[in-house]
Amino acid sequence: xxxxxxxPNLVVQDMLKGLVAAYPNSVQQVPNTTxxxxxxxxxxxxxxxxxxxxxxxxxxxxxxxxxGMLDAAVCGEVFTSPTPDQVYEAIKAVDGGNGVxxxxxxxxxxxxxxxxxxxxxxxxxxxxxxxxxxDDVAVEDSSFTTGRRGIAGxxxxxxxxxxxxQAGGSLQEVKEVAEKVVANVRxxxxxxxxxxxxxxxxxxxxxxxxxxEIGMGIHGEPGTExxxxxTADEIAAELTQKxxxxxxxxxxxxxxxxxxxxxxxxxMELYIVNGKVNELLTEKGIRxxxxxxxxxxxxxxxxxxxxxxxxxxxxxxxxxxxxxxAPAFRS
Amino acid sequence: xxxxxxxxxxxxxxxxxxxxxxxxYLTSLDQAIGDGDxxxxxxxGFQEVMTKTEASQYDTVSDLLKDVAMTLLSKVGGxxxxxxxxxxxxxxxxxxxxxxxxxxxxTKGVEDALNxxxxxxxxxxxxxxxxxxxxxxxxxxxxxxxxxxEQLEDAAKHAMESTxxxxxxxxxxxxxxxxxxxxxxxxxxxxxxxxSSLAEVMKEGE
Numbered sequence: 001x002x003x004x005x006x007x008p009n010l011v012v013q014d015m016l017k018g019l020v021a022a023y024p025n026s027v028q029q030v031p032n033t034t035x036x037x038x039x040x041x042x043x044x045x046x047x048x049x050x051x052x053x054x055x056x057x058x059x060x061x062x063x064x065x066x067x068g069m070l071d072a073a074v075c076g077e078v079f080t081s082p083t084p085d086q087v088y089e090a091i092k093a094v095d096g097g098n099g100v101x102x103x104x105x106x107x108x109x110x111x112x113x114x115x116x117x118x119x120x121x122x123x124x125x126x127x128x129x130x131x132x133x134x135d136d137v138a139v140e141d142s143s144f145t146t147g148r149r150g151i152a153g154x155x156x157x158x159x160x161x162x163x164x165x166q167a168g169g170s171l172q173e174v175k176e177v178a179e180k181v182v183a184n185v186r187x188x189x190x191x192x193x194x195x196x197x198x199x200x201x202x203x204x205x206x207x208x209x210x211x212x213e214i215g216m217g218i219h220g221e222p223g224t225e226x227x228x229x230x231t232a233d234e235i236a237a238e239l240t241q242k243x244x245x246x247x248x249x250x251x252x253x254x255x256x257x258x259x260x261x262x263x264x265x266x267x268m269e270l271y272i273v274n275g276k277v278n279e280l281l282t283e284k285g286i287r288x289x290x291x292x293x294x295x296x297x298x299x300x301x302x303x304x305x306x307x308x309x310x311x312x313x314x315x316x317x318x319x320x321x322x323x324x325x326a327p328a329f330r331s
Numbered sequence: 332x333x334x335x336x337x338x339x340x341x342x343x344x345x346x347x348x349x350x351x352x353x354x355x356y357l358t359s360l361d362q363a364i365g366d367g368d369x370x371x372x373x374x375x376g377f378q379e380v381m382t383k384t385e386a387s388q389y390d391t392v393s394d395l396l397k398d399v400a401m402t403l404l405s406k407v408g409g410x411x412x413x414x415x416x417x418x419x420x421x422x423x424x425x426x427x428x429x430x431x432x433x434x435x436x437x438t439k440g441v442e443d444a445l446n447x448x449x450x451x452x453x454x455x456x457x458x459x460x461x462x463x464x465x466x467x468x469x470x471x472x473x474x475x476x477x478x479x480x481e482q483l484e485d486a487a488k489h490a491m492e493s494t495x496x497x498x499x500x501x502x503x504x505x506x507x508x509x510x511x512x513x514x515x516x517x518x519x520x521x522x523x524x525x526x527s528s529l530a531e532v533m534k535e536g537e
Contacts, residue, residue: 076408080368083412085405108502112413112451116404139506146505204367219366221506 001201008198012055012075019062023327027065035090036062037072047165047174048094051103051158053110054079060297063328069162078197079219081109087117091126099127099171103157105150106134129171131178133157135187137246138215138224151218152260152297152308153185163322188242189306190235191216195299218299236276239307251285256320258308263298265305273305289317294330334432336389338532343384343399345528347377360517364504368409369517376407392432396423417451418444438472445469454501461518464490468526480534484527491523
């Protein structure tokens, strides 16, 4: 393992220290927690937005804390859901009197820990609502299983629900628009190389020099197919088609596109992928309202990318366009 | 069965010993079909349980179990933290007011704990989860008036081993579908350690 760290067991604490040092005017670390909150939290009268999960997906989620997006991000150990007491501290820190909204990615641990925290907060009289993001089409959605995973599409939920809350939306209105995003966002990823969780010290899986895995999750969960590496155009086409198969877009529909890097894929390659995604969508008459290319939801130093499409309507476009001061949201 | 505070302390201590001794094993089971952190997380959580309970004084089993629950909730993380935390919290509430916990009181504790796990995990019997150990233990306690250490150990071990040939429907192992068959469920193995440790405490009192 070759990493720029001090101690594998202290990576989260050390990272948070540096993050707060980078944005001292916009964020704070809630004392004795791994919660990053807006400097001005709680904002009186505004619905508080809390997201979070395991660390290792930077800039998710603490990079999305700021005006117009999240009020707080709860940072768990690397790839491990934060505990209910930490989530509860975040809820308390951002409660401005009109309730708190939780954005949860669909992993068993995340859902349970956030729901327990919600129950603790509700017992204290704080109104809490939630949405569970499950945009990864690589995993079959079935009521008999855990269901699809939440990946890069979560960033659109942060942006749009965050804009709604910033504009003065009620807890119920924030929930409705967040659910609308979840219903209209789909993603699919692929990996070229694994990543190493610092505390584990070795990669969680092996891909041979000429191999790639289609549909791999952001913690290295198995995908749908492992095969010989192809060209960027072929990869872009496969990811885009898998997303489209699940979305039923028709000519004239408008979308936001996100081509997300998983940690060690150069932007050059992400732009190459985006070129093909753009071409394919345009051929089908799908209008691209806005494109996001870069690292939004990573998996430590994994190489690979994901393609996310969000079907837009007027309300979603307006909220996507609204001002955000979160440091990691590049538009 | 007649559990006082000191017995529950021994129960936790023996559970901790087994989890520390099998930390790598639990992690390797989880690497095969999950995300590979079960041993690390459970070892961290039960180590904290020992630190917390050794530094405290307890008048009732309920208070002790509540501390176990809150410690696991805040220190384990992942899915195991809320599941074990909920189980011990429900057990603590079920035995509130009992100075010593006899089998009917313990059975109620296991029943409430299991219901808590079912509700929290949204899983059911046969999904290849810790429920597949807790459920047969509850049946054993309900169907036999005076369960002894050997019966408890046998039932827990058999239940844990039976998860091997089942396809996972909940947790990360569910993504593997058929590929999860042939592997023990790590949460069932840690639950086995828990009941096996209780059996050892009971055996010393028999």
